Amino acid sequence: MRDWTLDTIVWVTDRGFSSEENSHYLRQGDHAYILGESSAPDQRVKAAPSRPGRYQDVAENMRVEEARISDTDRFVICHNLESAVRDKHMRTQLVTHLQELIADTDTLSDFKRGEVRGKIADKLGPNRHLRTTGAGKLRIDHARIKAEENLDGKYLLR
Structure with missing residues (x-):
């Protein structure tokens, strides 16, 4: 990647990658990341999707909501109505x-x-x-x- 002269790299992972160890590694550095979360043992992660809030429509069958659980954790809840x-x-x-x-x-x-x-x-x-x-x-x-x-x-x- 050095040959590409990139200024910023954003790590994007699906739920299969987001083990606690991998998530911890990405969070401790100055990396930008988007992690797909699975049913994680972290109670804050489990609680985020069930919290009431205001969704914004972003597509015909998709709406999203931001949920800040702490000063450092920002979640985006994606709700696919067809799913x-x-x-x-x-x-x-x-x-x-x-x-x-x-x-x-x-x-x-x-x-x-x-x-x-x-x-x-x-x-x-x-x-x-x-x-x-x-x-x-x-x-x-x-x-x-x-x-x-x-x-x-x-x-x-x-």
């Missing part, structure tokens, strides 16, 4: 499928119910919406579904 509809549809299909998988499992023995739980654990989509009660019963995780609804069609840039 939001698709996300809701996909989740509805997954939950319907999960309901079919766990129907009548209350009548099974603990061992058989454990087998059903193990089969669902291999399926990322349905497993995400499953919870197990203290008594070992298989239930839909409605709190998780509600939390996901707030994120339909949204992705986060740092």
Whole structure:
């Protein structure tokens, strides 16, 4: 890159690159960057997309909002309205499928119910919406579904 005589370099990464280690490296220098954020362990990152705010339309199916979480962290929340509809549809299909998988499992023995739980654990989509009660019963995780609804069609840039 030295041969290009660039004055400024802006690092742009997708969600697959934005590990905590990589993000920390870029933030500690004087680099300019745009990071696509995934579901990161940082609670501030998780909270940003669900915060109420004022979106600005930037395209027919896209609106954005700036969210400053701290003096150093600036996020842009991108909300794709078409993706939001698709996300809701996909989740509805997954939950319907999960309901079919766990129907009548209350009548099974603990061992058989454990087998059903193990089969669902291999399926990322349905497993995400499953919870197990203290008594070992298989239930839909409605709190998780509600939390996901707030994120339909949204992705986060740092």
